[in-house]
Amino acid sequence: MPPAKKVHSNSSYLPAPLWKLKPHRSQKIWGTERWLFSIHPNGASTVDGGLFNGKTLAAAIEEFNAAQPHSPAIPLPPILVKIIQTHEALSVQVHPNNAYARRHENSYGKSECWFFIDHEPQATVISGFRTALRRQKKNENMHPSPFKDTRNTFPHTQSPQIPQNPKNTEDTENTENNDANNDIRQLFLSGDKKAIEKELRYLKVETGASLYIPAGTIHAIGKGITLLEVQQSSDITYRLYDYGRDRETHLEKSLAVLDRNATGIHYPPASYKKIATPYFTIEPQTLKKGEQQPFTFSPPLANQTTILVVLTGALKISTPSSPIDEKNSSENTSAKTRHFTTISTEHPSSEHSNTIIAEHEDCLYAPNGGHFLLESPNETTSYVKIEAFLSPSASSETSY
CATH class of the missing domain: 2.60.120.10 (Jelly Rolls)
Structure with a gap:
């Protein structure tokens, strides 16, 4: 495996990146499958853009862990x-x-x-x-x-x-x-x-x-x-x-x-x-045109990981420009009380990068977790929030 790219951070974890994933597609006798989020060797999804562009999801997480050796390793979501x-x-x-x-x-x-x-x-x-x-x-x-x-x-x-x-x-x-x-x-x-x-x-x-x-x-x-x-x-x-x-x-x-x-x-x-x-939770959500909603990707130490899938419409996604007090923050907190800046997959820590736009069937994953703001810019958008439970015992007993 090539050496991991160096990313500097003053915190215990790297700056919160947001990965857009490219699905594995397959044609079946009965129709089609698109594996949006997958670490499985029979059809791994890959990171689309940024430092880990083209890497399989499992390989990207492995390199991401190698870049922060003094922090707890992020497990592969089962x-x-x-x-x-x-x-x-x-x-x-x-x-x-x-x-x-x-x-x-x-x-x-x-x-x-x-x-x-x-x-x-x-x-x-x-x-x-x-x-x-x-x-x-x-x-x-x-x-x-x-x-x-x-x-x-x-x-x-x-x-x-x-x-x-x-x-x-x-x-x-x-x-x-x-x-x-x-x-x-x-x-x-x-x-x-x-x-x-x-x-x-x-x-x-x-x-x-x-x-x-x-x-x-x-x-x-x-x-x-x-x-x-x-x-x-x-x-x-x-x-x-x-x-x-x-x-x-x-x-x-x-x-x-x-x-x-x-x-x-x-x-x-x-x-x-x-x-x-x-093993997981599923939470369907809808945003009307122009609406904004805070969204939290669970941090690794929460023993679960968050996945966001856009079903219809599009989402404009930004990240806070200053840290949020986790004790006093929640997804129900009004976005008007926070200051947000845009984030890109290419330079996760930059405050001058382009906004991420997630569209139909895009899948998003933040390996370190983090707080973001979702906005539906043009039309009503439906998406699904998935929380996958990370079980150390299960992860250690199986290959994937």
């Missing part, structure tokens, strides 16, 4: 943020939890959340089984999901709460699932399209709604949908059914990790301000 657009349905699939993924795949597990941006009329997703298959086998080794949502209608009028301690399912590998799920094995071995689809739970998509899919939940994204997906940093997918397409399926692995009772957790549009999961 999160992956995507934009998914479909013109065909994805396979019916399931993802492993942390325990199974660590043991069998040297990876994190994969729990994920979808925020629906746009869709064709009558677009649907699959989340869980219908009632007939959503029953628990009597087996003392089975672990019922704490994320269970047994209601069949969509949308719901209330949003269920995620339990505070889901460790029993995420960190426990269930070795008895394959035998207990023999009826599901026979269903998918039959290849009977009508029989399979009859047992799956189809949900109508609504723009602005969200759906949390814990590891172990059978699911699929239908055709004609654009969504933001926030997930653990994992690329492990086990397919049960692929609509006759000539791709590998993974029936036995799927049965090993499947929670037949899990149906996901749905959040109707305008019914929530923030979605909290064990």
Whole structure:
């Protein structure tokens, strides 16, 4: 690795840079994926501009840490943020939890959340089984999901709460699932399209709604949908059914990790301000033309990191010209009481640089955290604030 560029600072951390990231793009048989924020080797996002221009996100963080050897190292955020657009349905699939993924795949597990941006009329997703298959086998080794949502209608009028301690399912590998799920094995071995689809739970998509899919939940994204997906940093997918397409399926692995009772957790549009999961939070926001709003990227010592994704419109982003008293500051503090100067990705500490303009699908990340001011210059702007939790134990046990 080449030596890190020297950046001088009088504080314990370098001046707060703001990185705009370039996504990794891939074409799939069913549509397209853009990995906006990714440290994963299968599709790393890169820094767009500035001192670390062209570096993968993981490499940029590594060099950034090397440039401040006397400060605590900034960990690699174990999160992956995507934009998914479909013109065909994805396979019916399931993802492993942390325990199974660590043991069998040297990876994190994969729990994920979808925020629906746009869709064709009558677009649907699959989340869980219908009632007939959503029953628990009597087996003392089975672990019922704490994320269970047994209601069949969509949308719901209330949003269920995620339990505070889901460790029993995420960190426990269930070795008895394959035998207990023999009826599901026979269903998918039959290849009977009508029989399979009859047992799956189809949900109508609504723009602005969200759906949390814990590891172990059978699911699929239908055709004609654009969504933001926030997930653990994992690329492990086990397919049960692929609509006759000539791709590998993974029936036995799927049965090993499947929670037949899990149906996901749905959040109707305008019914929530923030979605909290064990791995990240998602907070949709809107700024009207000309509005300003303070915005804080969490500092490294907060054990979480902040990601900002612009969905529609554009954001003008500036930074305070003088330090802010963190005890007395909050995102609700009026921006009129502060003095701001512009910031650029090329010279983060300069007070004479150009303003950052973040547009449609731009992803922003401040490795040191920091306070900024957001403004919608031309039109109403929608964006999402994501807080990814940094777990030292998880980071040390997996490759990514």
